[in-house]
Amino acid sequence: NTRVLTGITTSGTPHLGNYAGAIRPSIQASTQPGVDAFYFMADYHALIKCDDPQRVARSRLEIAATWIAAGLDTDKVTFYRQSDLPEIPELCWILTCVTAKGLMNRAHAYKASVDQNVARQADPDDGINMGLFSYPILMAADILLFNAHKVPVGRDQIQHLEMTRDIASRFNHLYGHGTDFFVLPEVQIDEEVATLPGLDGRKMSKSYDNTIPLFEGGAKALRSAVMRIVTDSREPGEPKDAEGSHLYALYRAFATPAESGAFRLQLEQGLGWGDAKAMLCERIEQEIGPMRDRYAELMAHPERIEDILQAGAEKARRLATPFMAVLREAVGLRSSA
Ligand code: TYM
Numbered sequence: 001n002t003r004v005l006t007g008i009t010t011s012g013t014p015h016l017g018n019y020a021g022a023i024r025p026s027i028q029a030s031t032q033p034g035v036d037a038f039y040f041m042a043d044y045h046a047l048i049k050c051d052d053p054q055r056v057a058r059s060r061l062e063i064a065a066t067w068i069a070a071g072l073d074t075d076k077v078t079f080y081r082q083s084d085l086p087e088i089p090e091l092c093w094i095l096t097c098v099t100a101k102g103l104m105n106r107a108h109a110y111k112a113s114v115d116q117n118v119a120r121q122a123d124p125d126d127g128i129n130m131g132l133f134s135y136p137i138l139m140a141a142d143i144l145l146f147n148a149h150k151v152p153v154g155r156d157q158i159q160h161l162e163m164t165r166d167i168a169s170r171f172n173h174l175y176g177h178g179t180d181f182f183v184l185p186e187v188q189i190d191e192e193v194a195t196l197p198g199l200d201g202r203k204m205s206k207s208y209d210n211t212i213p214l215f216e217g218g219a220k221a222l223r224s225a226v227m228r229i230v231t232d233s234r235e236p237g238e239p240k241d242a243e244g245s246h247l248y249a250l251y252r253a254f255a256t257p258a259e260s261g262a263f264r265l266q267l268e269q270g271l272g273w274g275d276a277k278a279m280l281c282e283r284i285e286q287e288i289g290p291m292r293d294r295y296a297e298l299m300a301h302p303e304r305i306e307d308i309l310q311a312g313a314e315k316a317r318r319l320a321t322p323f324m325a326v327l328r329e330a331v332g333l334r335s336s337a
Contacts, residue, residue: 001034001035001036002032002034002035002036002149002150003035003036003037003038003146003147003148003149003150003183004026004029004030004035004036004037004038004148004149004150004151004152004188005037005038005039005040005142005143005146005148005150005151005185006022006026006038006039006040006151006152006153007039007040007041007042007045007082007139007142008022008023008041008042008063009042009043009045009046009049010041010042010043010045010046010056010059010060010063011045011046011049011050011055011056011059011206012055012059012206012211013059013062013206013211013213013214013216014062014063014066014213014214014215014216015198015204015206015211015212015213015214016196016204016211016212016213016214016250016253016284017154017196017198017203017204017205017211018063018066018214019066019070019214019288020190020193020196020253020254021153021154021155021190021193021194021195021196022152022153022154023066023067023070024070025152025188025190026039026067026072026152027067027070027071027072029150029152029188030072030073030076030077031073036077036078037076037077037078038077038078038080038146038148038316039067039072039077039078039079039080040079040080040081040082040142040312040316041060041063041064041080041081041082041309042082042139042142043056043060043081043082043083044082044083044088044089044138045082045135045138045139046059046060047131048129048131048132048135049132060081061299061302061305062215062216062299064079064081064298064305064308064309065215065295065298065299065305066214066215066295067079068294068298068305068308069215069291069292069294069295069298070288070291071291074308074311074312078312078315078316079308079309079312080309080312080313080315080316081309081312081313082142084309084310084313084316085145085313085316085317085320087145087317087320087321087323087324088138088141088142088145088320089138089141090324091141091144091145091324091327092134092137092138092140092141094171094327094328094331095137095140095141095144095167095171096134096137098167098170098171098174099137099140099167099170100170103163103166103167104133104134104136104137107133107135107136107159107160107163108156108159109132109135110128110132110133110135113127113128113132114128135160136159136160136163136164137163137167139160139163139164140160140163140164140167140168143161143164143185144164144167144168144171144182144183144185145320145323145324146316146319146320147182147183147323148183148185149183149185149186150185150186150187150188151185151186151187151188152187152188152189152190153187153188153189154189154193154194154195154196155189155194155195156195156203157187158187158189161185161186161187164185165184165185168182168183168184168185169184175330175331181326181327181330192252192253193253196249196250196253197246197249197250198210198211198212198246199211199212199225199228199229199230200230201230201246211225212225212226212250213225214288215288215291215292215295215296218292219285219289219292222281222284222285222288223281226277226280226281226284227277229246229247229250229277229280230246231245231247231273231276232245234273235272236270236271236272236273236274236275237270237272238270239267239268239269239270240267240268240270240271240273240276242263242264242267242268243264245267247273247276247277247280248260248263248264248267250280250284251263251276251279251280251283254280254283254284254286254287255283259283263276263279
């Protein structure tokens, strides 16, 4: 069977980028025959950038509820919270010891923080914790612990997957002696939505404050966010440049190719931005509207989500615990299997 795995960091409210880039494709993948799916709330990752305990807990609930409301079958997939698996930080340490520091120096997220510091003439390491520096190793542990073959993610995660493959090869080379412990995972990217733009046209991201919330705030919040999408100043009646507009990119992520083609034609024939926004809203609402009640219902019953996550962690550990024993023995630590 093919193993598919992905995680979402629990430091914010799920937005359309998370949905189109990770949640929707992961649910789709989990329904394919011959697929074993592993999906989780990356709450250890959240601690790197969020020191508000309530935020982390709330975000975890929101993300879990979103996944389930969007149609995830939690009996079929293995659905869990990263921090319920002590094997993950344990493997992370072992991988840390085979990872070259130079490899981590090249990680985009870390480098971006250094560059920002340099640009404002501060100490290059200002405000950077070791979690941020080692972030890709924790992610490698998430993936390699389950020997995932495919990882559905948005484009911003490609480098992390490359690093995971590097780390896995290094471990196989050092300790494998002919048998490979780790599978080298592949990214699974839907080019249409690999980088969903936000309100201002940059990648939709919590850190840019340009997100469109998926369920939080209801249809009203969705509508008011869509109305704030930045467009050019062309008036109704003037032809619009569909390809150059991120409103069109957002529409494409929620429509069939035929619908997108028709929308594009309307824009080129002078559809006003206000009407275009109303159409976009309607298109998104058609897809996610029916999920909203389910989401609210789940958010009102955190204990149900907790039960699901506990059961998921148990299921995950049935694989993780014995595999960890094998890995421990491979590197010369005591095997406790
Ligand atoms: P995170 O929490 O930043 O994002 C979760 C997922 O959403 C995707 N995404 C987007 N896709 C398209 N357009 C966007 N604007 C957009 N914004 C976010 C991300 O690519 C991601 O797939 N490190 C990961 C979480 C993680 C993980 C893992 C993922 C931890 N361990 C193991 C896969 C496998 C992260 O912070 O994603």
